[in-house]
Amino acid sequence: MDLDDLAFLLGDDAPSGDGGGDYRNIWVVAERQGDGVSRVTRQVLGKARELADRLGARVEAVLLAHEGDMVARQLIQLGADKVYLADNPLFAEPAGDLWVKALDQLVTSRRPEIVLFGFTAVGKEVAPRLAQRLGTGLVADAHELDLDENERLLIATRGSFGGRALASVTCPKARPQMATVHPNAFAEAEPDRHREGDVEAVEVEIYGDDRRVKVSGTSPAPTEVPLERARVLVVGGKGLGGAEGVALAQQLATALGGQVAGTRGAVEAGWLQAGQEISSRGATVAPDLYIGLGVGGSMEHIDAMRQSRTIVAVNTRADAPIMEIADYALVGDLREVVPALLTAIAALRSKKAALAAR
Ligand SMILES: Cc1cc2nc3c(=O)[nH]c(=O)nc-3n(C[C@H](O)[C@H](O)[C@H](O)COP(=O)(O)OP(=O)(O)OC[C@H]3O[C@@H](n4cnc5c(N)ncnc54)[C@H](O)[C@@H]3O)c2cc1C
Structure with missing residues (x-):
């Protein structure tokens, strides 16, 4: 735990909590499925594209992967203007600790306005920990995403009281604004094979020892296909x-x-x-x-x-x-x-x- 986290727990103001400033663009934290882009990421990208066009912003995907070039190109075809590709053998295995650390570095240095994840096993583990580190808010399991363009606010709607009511939540003070997006809430982005964009290789400082959880084995899923x-x-x-x-x-x-x-x-x-x-x-x-x-x-x-x-x-x-x-x-x-x-x-x-x- 660093000093900012400790101060936060003791009741001081949240760390960073920067209310806007030079934060720009919408990030989608991408997940791969084999050599392709996962279905939920494609859905999040489709929605991010629509929101970014309304804000006059860019869609930027972040891909933490080992040998991810092909997936990065697909992210461009699916609507990203740019992909930050952190290619590292340590990302070959699922490792929430490494994702949190790497994303913290990337978000802090590049300052996206909005960061979106799928509400997947990865999103559920990484997004809350990242939000806590960044001192910002997170709307978990959003079913709808909208914007207040004047205030550049993300309006994320989620179920509450076990789904009996809907709550629309904004994060007016801190940046970036973050949400995890419910699977199948949005249509998948359609690939455009002629679409072009930048893939920027980025370095992140992560080490094998950062991984505090070791996967000792996996058991087959209870159903054939999720x-x-x-x-x-x-x-x-x-x-x-x-x-x-x-x-x-x-x-x-x-x-x-x-x-x-x-x-x-x-x-x-x-x-x-x-x-x-x-x-x-x-x-x-x-x-x-x-x-x-x-x-x-x-x-x-x-x-x-x-x-x-x-x-x-x-x-x-x-x-x-x-x-x-x-x-x-x-x-x-x-x-x-x-x-x-x-x-x-x-x-x-x-x-x-x-x-x-x-
Ligand atoms: C806060 C909260 C959140 C919840 N969230 C969810 C949720 O996300 N998902 C979910 O599934 N449930 C959820 N539930 C429970 C949900 O409200 C239902 O009670 C539950 O799913 C049971 O629904 P059912 O359709 O199985 O049964 P019922 O609503 O009892 O319907 C059974 C139907 O079967 C018909 N039927 C009976 N016999 C036959 C027969 N032989 N042949 C053909 N038809 C027959 C009946 O006419 C009836 O329409 C939630 C409940 C609460 C309180």
């Missing part, structure tokens, strides 16, 4: 009623090449695992196909799945709230509807196979 990225989801609610309903959901998911997820109610009933919950505190999803089986459609659940492209709902009640937002509302008992769907899918598959064999 729910946020799943294309087909069969989602069970309390209407599943127990093991028989869960088995039907699983059969339907398998037939469609998808995954099973659930409402909080189905998870709390013990029928599904915590990692399968669709919720503001868990996964917010945007699959191509969402099939809700015995899902009522609580406000909180709908908030976490409303970006789904096609919504099918199976419910015994025609007036269940989910039926209002469903593209296809099937009124009936899921124990009858799902077997009928499975038969129809099997018939369609064999018809296709017969046509292909001709």
Whole structure:
């Protein structure tokens, strides 16, 4: 802990707390996925581009990576005007301690006006620690981002009281303004292969010993693909009623090449695992196909799945709230509807196979 941190904890003014001055441009702290840019980073970049155009500012991405040249070029194609690339073998492994230290150095020397992260494992770990070091505020898990252009203020909206109310938060005094952005809150930036920008290699002072957490191993994720990225989801609610309903959901998911997820109610009933919950505190999803089986459609659940492209709902009640937002509302008992769907899918598959064999 340095002296500024100690003074802050003892009740002195927050360190730095600089209210504007020469802070400029919007930074997106990028995350890679293999040799590409992660989906959440693409979403944050798309929104950052829109905000920067309104402010007359630049979008600058920061990439902390080992061998990140290809990813840096993709960040330009996705809307960044500039990429600060800190290429260091120490970034080959996830290491929050190193990210905090490196970003502290970069932000302090280059003074961005706004710094955005995805609300991901990295964002959740790094952004609060960075904000504390910089003596500024952070809006965690923002679902909407807007601006007061006159005051150059970021207005970040997030759920509060467990998602029952929305709070719009600004950080008028300290800079930079920081937020972590909820996955799937915004559309992904579209790449433009002809787009040009600068990639600046930057040095950061980090050492292996700065890493205070050692990753001793990883265990496989509970689901094949993180729910946020799943294309087909069969989602069970309390209407599943127990093991028989869960088995039907699983059969339907398998037939469609998808995954099973659930409402909080189905998870709390013990029928599904915590990692399968669709919720503001868990996964917010945007699959191509969402099939809700015995899902009522609580406000909180709908908030976490409303970006789904096609919504099918199976419910015994025609007036269940989910039926209002469903593209296809099937009124009936899921124990009858799902077997009928499975038969129809099997018939369609064999018809296709017969046509292909001709
Ligand atoms: C502060 C707070 C935050 C919350 N946040 C979330 C959240 O983020 N995500 C979330 O999912 N939940 C959240 N919840 C819980 C949420 O409000 C619901 O209570 C919960 O998700 C249960 O919803 P459900 O759709 O499973 O069950 P219900 O709302 O009980 O709906 C079950 C539906 O199944 C139908 N049904 C019953 N039997 C059958 C059958 N055999 N065939 C077909 N249909 C049938 C019924 O008609 C009914 O519409 C939150 C609650 C609180 C208090």
